[in-house]
Amino acid sequence: MNMLQQSRNQVLAQIQSACTQAGREPDSVQLLAVSKTQPSAILAQMYEAGQQAFGENYLQEALEKITALKALDIEWHFIGHVQRNKTRPLAEHFAWVHGVDRLIIAERLSNQRRDSQAALNICLQVNIDGQDSKDGCQPEELSELVKQISLLPNIRLRGLMVIPAPENTRAFADAKALFDVVKAQHAHPEDWDTLSMGMSADMTEAIAAGSTMVRVGTALFGARPKKAE
Ligand SMILES: *Cc1c(COP(=O)(O)O)cnc(C)c1O
Numbered sequence: 001m002n003m004l005q006q007s008r009n010q011v012l013a014q015i016q017s018a019c020t021q022a023g024r025e026p027d028s029v030q031l032l033a034v035s036k037t038q039p040s041a042i043l044a045q046m047y048e049a050g051q052q053a054f055g056e057n058y059l060q061e062a063l064e065k066i067t068a069l070k071a072l073d074i075e076w077h078f079i080g081h082v083q084r085n086k087t088r089p090l091a092e093h094f095a096w097v098h099g100v101d102r103l104i105i106a107e108r109l110s111n112q113r114r115d116s117q118a119a120l121n122i123c124l125q126v127n128i129d130g131q132d133s134k135d136g137c138q139p140e141e142l143s144e145l146v147k148q149i150s151l152l153p154n155i156r157l158r159g160l161m162v163i164p165a166p167e168n169t170r171a172f173a174d175a176k177a178l179f180d181v182v183k184a185q186h187a188h189p190e191d192w193d194t195l196s197m198g199m200s201a202d203m204t205e206a207i208a209a210g211s212t213m214v215r216v217g218t219a220l221f222g223a224r225p226k227k228a229e
Contacts, residue, residue: 004042004220005049008033011203011219018207029207032077032196034217036061037224040068046220047072055079055098055215059086066093079161079196079215081135088112091154096121098161098196098215101137106149106157113154120154123161123196126178128171136162139178146182146192159194159212172197172209179210 001009008031016026035043036057043054043065052073056062057080066076077096082105090097091112100106100122113120124145127136137145142160149157160179164171179195186192198206200219207214217224 002045002049004045007220007222008046008049008051011216014203014219015207015214018204021204022208024207029211030213032079032213032215033220034079034199034215035065035221036080036217037226038221039225040065042221043069043074044072047074051220053077055217059089063089063093084108091120092117094120096123096158098123099125099135100149101125101127101135103145103148106145106152106155110152110154115154117154119156121156121158121194122149123159123194124149124157125161125163126175128162128175128178129165129168131165134163142178142182143185146186150187156191159192159196161196164197166201172202172206172211176210 011031015029015031019026019029032053032055033046033051034055053075055077076094077098078090078094079098082097082099084105087105087108091109097109097120101124106122109120125136126139126142127134149155160175162171162175175197183189183192194213195211196213196215198211198214200216203214203216
């Protein structure tokens with residue numbers, strides 16, 4: 001077994017045991033492999049190890065990998081900050097976009113998604129810590145955004161994504177509570193099924209709080225190579 005297979009198995013085992021401890025089904029949490037700054041050859045190896053969903057943060061780098069790896073059946077997730085003038089390549093080349101925080105972004109993604117493609121899956125990023133400097137909509141804006149985005153034709157709004165400050169120990173529970181409030185008001189609650197939270201250092205806590213998708217980089221690939229600027 002190679003190193004990437006081993007580290008993937010370890011992460012999957014950690015997810016399973018976190019689920020068991022929390023009394024949740026082991027398949028209720030998906031693993032998203034965060035591959036930013038990793039070269040395509042490493043992604044190809046991780047794919048060979050059984051990993052299909054990959055998350056990228058930097059658009060240009062991601063597009064190069066998508067081209068290089070187009071022979072593989074990879075599900076590409078964009079987890080970086082979404083800029084308004086860069087929505088077209090996201091709409092055309094990704095299966096999921098996690099960092100949507102404004103209606104205009106969702107509208108553009110819906111307009112730019114090709115009719116021949118399946119609807120684009122998105123998560124709304126919420127600024128769960130209430131910090132001025134952070135991306136994400138405010139919790140108070142959420143219910144109106146959900147209502148409006150749900151009307152867009154080429155979008156499937158799946159849930160929430162959060163990137164809490166490490167010192168905020170309440171953040172995962174707060175995010176889960178928000179997630180449940182929206183689900184309770186949702187016209188089609190079965191469509192609202194994704195809570196994207198937890199990374200290498202805190203996936204166990206995120207799963208205990210109700211995460212359905214952990215975004216894991218370092219624990220899978222080791223320390224990241226620096227991003228070439
Ligand atoms: C880099 C990144 C991750 C993965 O972080 P690790 O600590 O390497 O697991 C998860 N989510 C987002 C949004 C990231 O930018």
